[in-house]
Amino acid sequence: MKVLLYFEGEKILAKSGIGRALDHQKRALSEVGIEYTLDADCTDYDILHINTYGINSHSMVNKARKLGKKVIYHAHSTEEDFRNSFIGSNQISPLVKKYLVSLYSKADYLITPTPYSKNLLEGYGITVPIASISNGIDLNRFERSEEKEEKFREYFKIQKNQKVIICVGLYFERKGIVDFVELARKFPEYRFIWFGHTPMYSIPRAIRTIVKEEHPENVEFPGYIKGDIIEGAYSAANLFFFPSYEETEGIVILEALASEQQVLVRDIPVYKGWLENKVNCYMGKTNKEFANLIEALVEDKIPNTCQAGYEVAKEKSIERIGHELKDVYEKVLGNESIEQNEQVQ
Structure with missing residues (x-):
């Protein structure tokens, strides 16, 4: 199994929670022995695990589909957490919601950090299976010193x-x-x-x-x-x-x-x-x-x-998160009959 972790605008988003989520994913996959790449030009991967929703992210999903690859979308963003952020965010948030729904609906599976965000996505009318998996935490890094x-x-x-x-x-x-x-x-x-x-x-x-x-x-x-x-x-x-x-x-x-x-x-x-x-x-x-x-x-x-x-x-340690991600990857690759909106605990 090989996973392409895609993260558009890495330099811009590195200082955000989404940026740290990518670091946690890399660590989590390494912990459970799953090979991954960050090379967007790579074609020998099995699953596209995509974290962002820019124009290039949209293209990556379409490219993966043409290559016959499985797609997992990490739904870090919702309309609700887009509001009251950037200039004009409240005015365009309904459009952002429509865009997110169109992107997320292209996936074979969605991962979102909490049962709360999972419920929000279900409320959008998304029918793709959704797993609730924490972004995780590196316990060693934050040990008191x-x-x-x-x-x-x-x-x-x-x-x-x-x-x-x-x-x-x-x-x-x-x-x-x-x-x-x-x-x-x-x-x-x-x-x-x-x-x-x-x-x-x-x-x-x-x-x-x-x-x-x-x-x-x-x-x-x-x-x-x-x-x-x-x-x-x-x-x-x-x-x-x-x-x-x-x-x-x-x-x-x-x-x-x-x-x-x-x-x-x-x-x-x-x-x-x-x-x-x-x-x-x-x-x-x-x-x-x-x-x-x-x-x-x-x-x-x-x-x-x-x-x-x-x-x-x-x-919510990174080690535990790695096993939960692996479970979702195996389900997607195994083409199992996936119960709609199953929650990974």
């Missing part, structure tokens, strides 16, 4: 006993960036650091203004940082606060959980079935609730859920 934590503290000049709240994400309204900044205003004694970057020309003026000018002194936007510093931040911070309104999974949450970090998220449907309030994370719905939880968690006034959160990450 004093050396990495010290690099983070040195880079940001974190003072002893200074409380730090972090988030990782693109500069999208959907990610809850407005709420992150507003809550920071309520806690001037804490440092709020938002890791991640999005080209300023591509986001609405209101978000650009927040990032460049209109945020309090205790909020920092250092941009995209990788390696030891961000990995140290995940475990050394006092709280990972992710107020996103819409996700298909949220790889950054898995990264925080794998770092044994305390996680606070918005109570939204995507987390149903794997995150549980007050068990492996805390959840809030309003900024008032978030404010109460931030203060209580940072000041250790309520029990932490770090260890239970780490157990969630273990269940």
